[in-house]
Amino acid sequence: xxxxxxxxxxxxxxxxxxxxxxxxxxxxxxxxxxxxxxxxxxxxxxxxxxxxxxxxxxxxxxxxxxxxxxxxxxxxxxxxxxxxxxxxxxxxxxxxxxxxxxxxxxxxxxxxxxxxxxxxxxxxxxxxxxxxxxxxxxxxxxxxxxxxxxxxxxxxxxxxxxxxxxxxxxxxxxxxxxxxxxxxxxxxxxxxxxxxxxxxxxxxxxxxxxxxxxxxxxxxxxxxxxxxxxxxxxxxxxxxxxxxxxxxxxxxxxxxxxxxxxxxxxxxxxxxxxxxxxxxxxxxxxxxxxxxxxxxxxxxxxxxxxxxxxxxxxxxxxxxxxxxxxxxxxxxxxxxxxxxxxxxxxxxxxxxxxxxxxxxxxxxxxxxxxxxxxxxxxxxxxxxxxxxxxxxxxxxxxxxxxxxxxxxxxxxxxxxxxxxxxxxxxxxxxxxxxxxxxxxxxxxxxxxxxxx
Amino acid sequence: xxxxxxxxxxxxxxxxxxxxxxxxxxxxxxxxxxxxxxxxxxxxxxxxxxxxxxxxxxxxxxxxxxxxxxxxxxxxxxxxxxxxxxxxxxxxxxxxxxxxxxxxxxxxxxxxxxxxxxxxxxxxxxxxxxxxxxxxxxxxxxxxxxxxxxxxxxxxxxxxxxxxxxxxxxxxxxxxxxxxxxxxxxxxxxxxxxxxxxxxxxxxxxxxxxxxxxxxxxxxxxxxxxxxxxxxxxxxxxxxxxxxxxxxxxxxxxxxxxxxxxxxxxxxxxxxxxxxxxxxxxxxxxxxxxxxxxxxxxxxxxxxxxxxxxxxxxxxxxxxxxxxxxxxxxxxxxxxxxxxxxxxxxxxxxxxxxxxxxxxxxxxxxxxxxxxxxxxxxxxxxxxxxxxxxxxxxxxxxxxxxxxxxxxxxxxxxxxxxxxxxxxxxxxxxxxxxxxxxxxxxxxxxxxxxxxxxxxxxxxxxxxxxxxxxxxxxxxxxxxxxxxxxxxxxxxxxxxxxxxxxxxxxxxxxxxxxxxx
Numbered sequence: 001x002x003x004x005x006x007x008x009x010x011x012x013x014x015x016x017x018x019x020x021x022x023x024x025x026x027x028x029x030x031x032x033x034x035x036x037x038x039x040x041x042x043x044x045x046x047x048x049x050x051x052x053x054x055x056x057x058x059x060x061x062x063x064x065x066x067x068x069x070x071x072x073x074x075x076x077x078x079x080x081x082x083x084x085x086x087x088x089x090x091x092x093x094x095x096x097x098x099x100x101x102x103x104x105x106x107x108x109x110x111x112x113x114x115x116x117x118x119x120x121x122x123x124x125x126x127x128x129x130x131x132x133x134x135x136x137x138x139x140x141x142x143x144x145x146x147x148x149x150x151x152x153x154x155x156x157x158x159x160x161x162x163x164x165x166x167x168x169x170x171x172x173x174x175x176x177x178x179x180x181x182x183x184x185x186x187x188x189x190x191x192x193x194x195x196x197x198x199x200x201x202x203x204x205x206x207x208x209x210x211x212x213x214x215x216x217x218x219x220x221x222x223x224x225x226x227x228x229x230x231x232x233x234x235x236x237x238x239x240x241x242x243x244x245x246x247x248x249x250x251x252x253x254x255x256x257x258x259x260x261x262x263x264x265x266x267x268x269x270x271x272x273x274x275x276x277x278x279x280x281x282x283x284x285x286x287x288x289x290x291x292x293x294x295x296x297x298x299x300x301x302x303x304x305x306x307x308x309x310x311x312x313x314x315x316x317x318x319x320x321x322x323x324x325x326x327x328x329x330x331x332x333x334x335x336x337x338x339x340x341x342x343x344x345x346x347x348x349x350x351x352x353x354x355x356x357x358x359x360x361x362x363x364x365x366x367x368x369x370x371x372x373x374x375x376x377x378x379x380x381x382x383x384x385x386x387x388x389x390x391x392x393x394x395x396x397x398x399x400x401x402x403x404x405x406x407x408x409x410x411x412x413x414x415x416x417x418x419x420x421x422x423x424x425x426x427x428x429x430x431x432x433x434x435x436x437x438x439x440x441x442x443x444x445x446x447x448x449x450x451x452x
Numbered sequence: 453x454x455x456x457x458x459x460x461x462x463x464x465x466x467x468x469x470x471x472x473x474x475x476x477x478x479x480x481x482x483x484x485x486x487x488x489x490x491x492x493x494x495x496x497x498x499x500x501x502x503x504x505x506x507x508x509x510x511x512x513x514x515x516x517x518x519x520x521x522x523x524x525x526x527x528x529x530x531x532x533x534x535x536x537x538x539x540x541x542x543x544x545x546x547x548x549x550x551x552x553x554x555x556x557x558x559x560x561x562x563x564x565x566x567x568x569x570x571x572x573x574x575x576x577x578x579x580x581x582x583x584x585x586x587x588x589x590x591x592x593x594x595x596x597x598x599x600x601x602x603x604x605x606x607x608x609x610x611x612x613x614x615x616x617x618x619x620x621x622x623x624x625x626x627x628x629x630x631x632x633x634x635x636x637x638x639x640x641x642x643x644x645x646x647x648x649x650x651x652x653x654x655x656x657x658x659x660x661x662x663x664x665x666x667x668x669x670x671x672x673x674x675x676x677x678x679x680x681x682x683x684x685x686x687x688x689x690x691x692x693x694x695x696x697x698x699x700x701x702x703x704x705x706x707x708x709x710x711x712x713x714x715x716x717x718x719x720x721x722x723x724x725x726x727x728x729x730x731x732x733x734x735x736x737x738x739x740x741x742x743x744x745x746x747x748x749x750x751x752x753x754x755x756x757x758x759x760x761x762x763x764x765x766x767x768x769x770x771x772x773x774x775x776x777x778x779x780x781x782x783x784x785x786x787x788x789x790x791x792x793x794x795x796x797x798x799x800x801x802x803x804x805x806x807x808x809x810x811x812x813x814x815x816x817x818x819x820x821x822x823x824x825x826x827x828x829x830x831x832x833x834x835x836x837x838x839x840x841x842x843x844x845x846x847x848x849x850x851x852x853x854x855x856x857x858x859x860x861x862x863x864x865x866x867x868x869x870x871x872x873x874x875x876x877x878x879x880x881x882x883x884x885x886x887x888x889x890x891x892x893x894x895x896x897x898x899x900x901x902x903x904x905x906x907x908x909x910x911x912x913x914x915x916x917x918x919x920x921x922x923x924x925x926x927x928x929x930x931x932x933x934x935x936x937x938x939x940x941x942x943x944x945x946x947x948x949x950x951x952x953x954x955x956x957x958x959x960x961x962x963x964x965x966x967x968x969x
Contacts, residue, residue: 001830003559003750005916006837014844014917018862023836026843026862027730029699034735039828043601046827049563056821059594060572062587064580073577076808083501085532087569090754093546094539097560099893100756102552104955105948106888109542110755113535116490119965123522129964132756135613138808166808169791173774173804177627177658220514251515264808274588275578275809276613277758289962295756299966300958303943303951312958318616318652319899323661328652331614331746335754342535345490346500348525353517354503361508382513403581411579418792433503 001046066272066408070439070446072366074386074430075216075411076137076164076242077275078267080355081434086269086342090335100295100331104310105302110334111309114297117341124247124344125261126254127283132295132311133337134280134329137264138170141210141240143282143293143327144260145171145180148208148236150291150326155180157208158201158235161187161194162215164242165416171210180207186417189390189426191381193221199229206235208260213239213253214246216416217379217428218386227257236260244268244281245432246384248356260284269343270336279336290316293327358433359385362440366431369444375451379426386430388413391451395427398450407446484949487537491966494524500531541949542755543893549915549923551845553866553896553908554647554695556725556747561825564750564818573817578809582788588813589786593778595820599743599762602831604734607770609763610777611811615722618742618761619653619689621774621806625740625765626687626716627657628772628803635714637686643672645696645900650689650720659686666902670696670857670868674705681713691720692736693727695900696857697842697866697908707737716740716769724748725838725912726865729831739766745812749819760815771801776810837913838865841920845909848924852931856903865912871905875937880905883930885952888945890926 006014011023020026027035039045047055066079073079090096094109101107101114114132121130134140145157157175159168159182168184175182183201185194193215202209209230214220227237239253241263247253253261265279266272282294289296290313298312318325347355363385367378375392391398395412402409413426431440479486510516526534543550550557568574572587582589596608609625612618623640630637640654641664651661664680665673672690688710692700700706707717719733719741725748733741745751745760753759765773776790779797788810789797826834839862846867850858854872857863871880884894884907896908911920933941945951 001826001833003561003825003914004830004833004837005914005919006840010917011837011840014840018840018843018847020843020862023840026836026839027699027727028861029701029864030727030731031701031704034704034731036730036732039832040602040729040732041828043598043828044824046830047824049825052563052821052824053567055824056567056591056817057570059587059591060567060570062590063572063576064584065571065575066577066580067571067575071577073579075579077577077579079575079577081501083528085500085528089532089535089539091565092536092539094542094544095535095755096565096752097545097557098542098755099550099552099555099557099753103543103884103888103894104953105885105945105950106541106543106893107755108949109538109540112487112489112538112541113755115964115966119491120523122965135617135758136807139613139617139806164808166805169805170807173624173806176804177624178656179658223515248521249510249514249516251517252521256515271574272577273574274576274585274813276807276812277760277814278809289964296962296964298958299963300954302953306950308950308953310953310955310958312955312962312964315959319648322648323651323655325648325652325655328616328620328649328656329614330616330647330649331753331757331759333758334756335752336758338535338755342531344523345494345526345534346528346531347523348494348499349496349520349523351499351501351503351525352523353520354499354505355501357508357510358504360510364509364511382511384514400581400583403584408577408580408584415579418790 069406070442071408072410072429080432090339115309117337120344121281122283125283126252128286130283133333134294136278136280138167140262140280140282141167142171142174144238144262152207154207156205159184160198160211161185163212164216193219202233208236208238210238214384217388218383223256248352265340269339279333362431362435366440389427391425394424401450405446485537490524494526498525500528550893551895551909553910558912559914560752564821567821568817593786595816598823603764604732605764606767607765609773612761614759615744615761616649618763621763622718622740623657624803625769625772639685641688645902669860674702678709685715687716689718693723693864697863697868703736728835739769745815745819750822751815751818760812772803774806775802834913841911842867866910869907870903874934878934882941883934885944886930886941889947
């Protein structure tokens with residue numbers, strides 16, 4: 001087998017050194033009843049590289065890749081152009097096949113990247129510090145709620161209806177077990193965000209207010225106002241960003257007063273990948289650093305006085321603190337952080353600004369074109385690159401019928417909010433710099449056909 | 453410190469210790485290249501991507517930035533060079549043996565990378581209509597079938613994002629199952645030798661953690677565990693094979709006792725590589741076990757993730773597993789079971805959702821390609837060779853290093869040593885740092901906590917005998933130097949890109965982001 005270097009001759013010689021008669025003898029501690037005499041029945045035997053590649057390629061061919069058709073999906077996962085050099089660099093074996101940098105003398109490559117990543121993320125989110133990544137945006141969002149609870153010693157979180165429903169569900173799952181109370185609400189198909197309702201729900205028992213920016217329908221809440229209301233009650237503002245490219249154009253949540261900013265970094269460098277692996281971004285005020293979850297990389301010097309980097313503040317972490325740790329996280333999303341960091345380095349601030357403006361411009365074109373389709377109305381006033389429209393009938397069926405015409409037209413709110421009647425006709429539409437004018441024309445024409 | 457060089461950055465050459473190695477102007481040492489931070493070489497206006505000019509209109513009513521984010525950019529050639537230079541300061545499996553115990557640093561096949569990038573897996577959106585993602589769903593479902601069959605379990609929760617997330621998933625299943633029967637138990641028993649994630653996870657899931665002791669032979673003390681069982685114990689978390697590299701031979705008896713007492717058995721599957729294809733955890737009475745796809749099934753560790761931690765579940769816990777998951781239909785298609793159709797699929801007791809979307813698809817495809825390559829027969833050989841390699845290391849070193857459990861018989865996939873017999877003032881850390889100069893990544897050190905100065909060596913099955921012999925030679929030499937008290941070992945490594953780093957300074961005055969001096 002191509003991945004196993006030992007020959008039968010090697011095995012025999014090594015067994016002689018050990019003093020065992022066979023490999024099976026090395027499993028003597030496993031009870032006879034649990035030891036299988038041969039390969040597990042009902043599963044195929046080994047296959048060559050050609051055969052495996054053929055099988056996987058055939059499976060892959062049964063999906064419709066986003067890049068092969070007009071494509072308008074977002075809702076927490078975005079298709080932006082990723083330069084070829086990003087994927088080349090993350091496949092360098094020294095990055096790809098390294099472990100968590102526990103031995104800093106021979107892991108400065110990964111560590112310096114993490115230090116650069118933390119700085120890039122902090123600048124993008126507008127926070128003083130950032131960590132070395134978490135699993136994804138949804139788990140980062142829960143970690144922020146849990147951290148706000150530790151800081152304020154309160155356990156009631158006010159959640160805006162604009163927060164992605166999967167993020168709400170993830171938090172709800174955890175809160176069931178930790179005893180935190182989540183004050184949630186559903187979004188409405190209107191141009192206004194629910195800032196007023198959220199502010200009215202804040203009181204002296206509130207640990208944090210969780211607001212997505214832009215929100216799940218692409219609207220932009222007034223973070224400054226919400227931050228002031230939270231602060232007046234001793235609560236923290238947790239801002240959630242699912243489309244980090246928006247921050248190329250919009251003011252950062254940190255600058256608008258958010259205490260903790262979390263995000264999904266997938267849109268930059270990582271790609272769609274059917275939902276994972278993605279990249280949790282986590283930034284906050286420096287005074288909260290000892291309550292942060294996840295790995296942190298810090299600058300230091302070596303025995304010769306040279307600058308170097310190490311994982312630090314690990315007394316917060318599970319391998320030291322065990323049941324008293326701030327989080328149970330061990331593995332995070334290192335290679336995705338690398339992809340994000342390389343892409344952002346290729347863009348620079350000006351490139352990110354241009355990518356954001358190009359995405360915004362295509363979204364504006366798309367919205368204006370859709371507004372001309374009979375029976376379709378655009379919900380949003382302002383938006384970045386994602387907006388909601390109301391269709392004359394159930395959007396789930398419309399999305400499927402569009403797919404039959406080889407157009408991936410958006411995410412139906414029925415998929416995100418099953419059983420919520422008031423949202424069933426809502427469709428989320430997203431454009432990025434990858435969206436062409438031909439794609440927009442194809443969407444409009446297919447939608448006219450489907451709705452005729 | 454030397455001066456600013458023409459590019460504007462100050463290489464941190466520090467003090468050069470010996471006359472044999474004269475300082476260089478750049479701080480470089482031939483192929484060992486110093487690399488500044490992007491903040492020292494890039495500029496906000498530099499860009500390595502072609503984008504349309506920024507003269508587009510912007511909708512009114514948005515809170516716009518006054519200026520672009522202060523992020524340095526680099527042109528493509530500069531960026532490629534920056535990251536390539538940095539990569540060369542890393543040790544990696546591609547360079548040599550990486551014997552980190554409990555981490556299973558095996559070869560990462562490049563076929564996995566190739567198939568994971570097929571557009572039908574990599575360029576599909578998680579919320580595309582299901583009719584357009586059948587390829588991705590079928591791959592996910594095929595892997596699920598393999599995981600269930602290899603472990604002899606009833607179901608699998610695919611979404612957990614890494615091992616610790618899988619532990620959480622398993623414990624939440626236990627919570628949900630207990631709640632469903634109206635039996636609120638709050639204690640989880642964890643052996644002292646467990647990974648730190650076990651107690652952290654149990655606490656995170658709202659349980660109270662109690663330790664159970666080990667026997668002198670390095671295994672769970674069955675009598676002590678049985679004595680502690682009772683109506684307040686929700687379950688146990690046992691790593692098998694355990695972190696001392698030993699199989700828990702009482703595992704079935706432990707499971708039976710826990711079940712009789714009304715609890716559930718969580719198995720930490722971090723060490724599944726030792727038994728894959730030979731032993732099914734389902735046959736040992738396990739109720740839930742996570743599988744680190746980035747260990748046993750060869751997906752790359754990527755310098756700290758992404759991982760993937762699917763959790764296989766017994767019949768008792770499977771109904772409580774999280775959403776979403778995939779279900780094969782009568783017509784051969786695969787359907788995603790989400791919130792809206794969970795009841796139709798008989799899964800209305802699901803405890804909820806653990807993350808957005810459907811888990812680590814990019815890891816599923818890599819793991820599936822690996823599993824199909826080995827097949828049922830090859831996976832049996834994987835565990836066999838992994839255990840053979842570990843025992844070969846154990847028996848080739850136990851005359852020069854103390855092996856606390858070596859006398860008891862063969863180890864599983866990792867060999868455990870202690871620092872017993874080192875010269876006064878010499879520790880496991882010194883030997884580990886000496887390995888760096890010898891061109892190896894150190895083993896796991898000071899874990900498990902139950903052994904003094906523990907050194908946990910996991911060679912994996914993808915090492916050749918020649919590679920092992922070279923490693924063994926280096927270890928024998930280092931063991932002798934540690935016993936003899938060689939002062940040069942105390943300050944190792946001498947030849948790495950950096951010498952020992954001041955971790956105390958880093959923690960005392962944390963510098964977590966770059967700021968202009």
